[in-house]
Amino acid sequence: MEAIEDIIKILKTKQSFVLTTHIHADGDALGSLLALGLALLNNGKKAVMIHSEPVPESYRFLPGAEMVKMAQDLTESFEIGIVLDCTNLSRAGDAEQLLQKAECIINIDHHISNEYFGQINMVETEASATGEMVCNLLVKGGFTITPDIATNLYTAIITDTGSFRHQNTTANCFRTCAYLLECGAAHSFIQHHLYEQRSLQSLRFMVKVLQTLSISENGLIAWMTISKDKIAEVDDSDGLIDYAKSLKGVEVGILFKELDSGEIKVSFRSKSFVDVNQLAAHFGGGGHERAAGCSIKGTLKEVEQLVIRKTEEYLAKRRAAE
Amino acid sequence: MEAIEDIIKILKTKQSFVLTTHIHADGDALGSLLALGLALLNNGKKAVMIHSEPVPESYRFLPGAEMVKMAQDLTESFEIGIVLDCTNLSRAGDAEQLLQKAECIINIDHHISNEYFGQINMVETEASATGEMVCNLLVKGGFTITPDIATNLYTAIITDTGSFRHQNTTANCFRTCAYLLECGAAHSFIQHHLYEQRSLQSLRFMVKVLQTLSISENGLIAWMTISKDKIAEVDDSDGLIDYAKSLKGVEVGILFKELDSGEIKVSFRSKSFVDVNQLAAHFGGGGHERAAGCSIKGTLKEVEQLVIRKTEEYLAKRRAAE
Numbered sequence: 019m020e021a022i023e024d025i026i027k028i029l030k031t032k033q034s035f036v037l038t039t040h041i042h043a044d045g046d047a048l049g050s051l052l053a054l055g056l057a058l059l060n061n062g063k064k065a066v067m068i069h070s071e072p073v074p075e076s077y078r079f080l081p082g083a084e085m086v087k088m089a090q091d092l093t094e095s096f097e098i099g100i101v102l103d104c105t106n107l108s109r110a111g112d113a114e115q116l117l118q119k120a121e122c123i124i125n126i127d128h129h130i131s132n133e134y135f136g137q138i139n140m141v142e143t144e145a146s147a148t149g150e151m152v153c154n155l156l157v158k159g160g161f162t163i164t165p166d167i168a169t170n171l172y173t174a175i176i177t178d179t180g181s182f183r184h185q186n187t188t189a190n191c192f193r194t195c196a197y198l199l200e201c202g203a204a205h206s207f208i209q210h211h212l213y214e215q216r217s218l219q220s221l222r223f224m225v226k227v228l229q230t231l232s233i234s235e236n237g238l239i240a241w242m243t244i245s246k247d248k249i250a251e252v253d254d255s256d257g258l259i260d261y262a263k264s265l266k267g268v269e270v271g272i273l274f275k276e277l278d279s280g281e282i283k284v285s286f287r288s289k290s291f292v293d294v295n296q297l298a299a300h301f302g303g304g305g306h307e308r309a310a311g312c313s314i315k316g317t318l319k320e321v322e323q324l325v326i327r328k329t330e331e332y333l334a335k336r337r338a339a340e
Numbered sequence: 341m342e343a344i345e346d347i348i349k350i351l352k353t354k355q356s357f358v359l360t361t362h363i364h365a366d367g368d369a370l371g372s373l374l375a376l377g378l379a380l381l382n383n384g385k386k387a388v389m390i391h392s393e394p395v396p397e398s399y400r401f402l403p404g405a406e407m408v409k410m411a412q413d414l415t416e417s418f419e420i421g422i423v424l425d426c427t428n429l430s431r432a433g434d435a436e437q438l439l440q441k442a443e444c445i446i447n448i449d450h451h452i453s454n455e456y457f458g459q460i461n462m463v464e465t466e467a468s469a470t471g472e473m474v475c476n477l478l479v480k481g482g483f484t485i486t487p488d489i490a491t492n493l494y495t496a497i498i499t500d501t502g503s504f505r506h507q508n509t510t511a512n513c514f515r516t517c518a519y520l521l522e523c524g525a526a527h528s529f530i531q532h533h534l535y536e537q538r539s540l541q542s543l544r545f546m547v548k549v550l551q552t553l554s555i556s557e558n559g560l561i562a563w564m565t566i567s568k569d570k571i572a573e574v575d576d577s578d579g580l581i582d583y584a585k586s587l588k589g590v591e592v593g594i595l596f597k598e599l600d601s602g603e604i605k606v607s608f609r610s611k612s613f614v615d616v617n618q619l620a621a622h623f624g625g626g627g628h629e630r631a632a633g634c635s636i637k638g639t640l641k642e643v644e645q646l647v648i649r650k651t652e653e654y655l656a657k658r659r660a661a662e
Contacts, residue, residue, distance in 0.1 A: 176504075181503050181504055181505055182498075182503055182504050182517075183503055183531055183535065185527070185528055187521075187527060188521065189517075189518040189519070189521040189522050190518070192514045192515065192517045192518035192521065193514070193515060193518045195504075195511075195514045196511040196512070196514035196515045196518070197511070199509075199510065199511040199514065200511050205507070205509060206507055209505055210611070210612075213505065213586060214585065214586050214587075214588075214611060215586075215588045216586045216587050216588060217587070217588055218553075218555065218587055218588075221550065221553070221583065221586075221587065222553075224550075225547055225550045225551060228543065228546075228547045229547060231540075231543070231544075233540065261543065263536065264535060264536050264537075264538045264543075265536075265538050265539070265540055265543065266536070266537045266538060266539055266540075268536075289532065289536060290532070
């Protein structure tokens, strides 16, 4: 029997569920959590959605977000624990303890690095988002996809595919979204909350970071730096690295961010041939071929020089090998 | 008989076609033109794709783009003229004359303002893009959607929906994209050419324009200005107005652009309740409820004051009426 069938059976026969997702939750994490939680509640089940942090303000528009409880505030036990969009149980943060007390843990995720920590593991690495898997699960299980559930799942897919720009955009994710719109997903409402709620400080912060843009002599590397004094104002560096990568001819985009710890957080993105996971690994970090990161002790200036030199060496070696 | 069936019959029985699209062509215009042109060529027809301007550099990646001929260079006659994504025939620019000589003009468009200028008019205002209509036409007519055709149609839909962010995003447009991916649309190749080919000058220009951002006291209006000296460097203001509109609490985004003519081009966008078409019309311009524009004689400073005052008046009147 496939994991999905096991899960459907449990959702139908068991009565009490605790659901959670990963720390630093994004749209897919929260959208998946709320969609499955609402579906269980609509079917008369006891279902408590918990998280180790308050729901970030930018995602409080999601239907049901106000029902998410702080994990620390709960002590009771549940029959079934469901963990969504989490590679391992420690990523559930403070919710881990509560989960461990359940009779059975169900693990639903699409990350390739998933550690199969559940008694039942539904891991589909080809899914664009965990939200796509939850939609499939609800449809197969005959659960009604209400407009609220559809809005959560649609948000999950939009955010995890970068509005259908990332490589994980598939025919199946488009078909899922078509179906979710028909179920009543609130397209304009979601767009408004995801893309039209930027703070003035965040925009001004972006302008300052963009002004630090440098490009290597051969045009293949573009990077930007965020010094502590700039972070002090506002810390909204999400997506900024994409501006470096978006430039014509640039293969590697890098963002350097000075942390309070005295370390520099380095994020890497590549377009088509540089394996930035290797680059990050050289400095003790990791990630994927096209997106990776690491933290390095030193001043902004030192780390910038070190990393750019290493990236140039990598590119030179590659060229020599061709 | 529906227009689509008439058109399929003509595509199958006639032998020579001339196809064109609107001036200042965008992704939907060129993607639709190339998709239908390639489908006819693949079926052994004589099909010439013409345009009144060279294909913009940013769209030369589209398969078949090199086959598009300048309308001025052609003198021969064709049985059938096909006009794509054009509200009226004069929008075809220099191609209009050649079209007029055809036995029959087929008009395929999704704009609500379409003037039904053809002998056969397939006008579907609920379609997200003309590319969506062309896909439907090819499927219904039994034409093979090759990877090249799929890449053109997918680009058409991506660009006209703003990567599935605009309100014209529908279940049908998602299903069409699912199908196009299965036909071999080159997702990563398209994303790379649409979003990762920005020039350094264009990014630096954006930063300069963003630095001019002002916000009205009540936070409802945000605007930016482009003075002539900045345009002299590079003229890439596409999409910049969206940054003004993206701010939290802002209802109207405005972009002022100083033209060589001594006029100021004013672009308006609104989020949810201001009819910017009315505002633009007050200054002799026009457009839609959520996107409109006009040109006003005067200095940047004068026009800025005039338009902001008028917009504030409009907002005050609305509030009074509530």
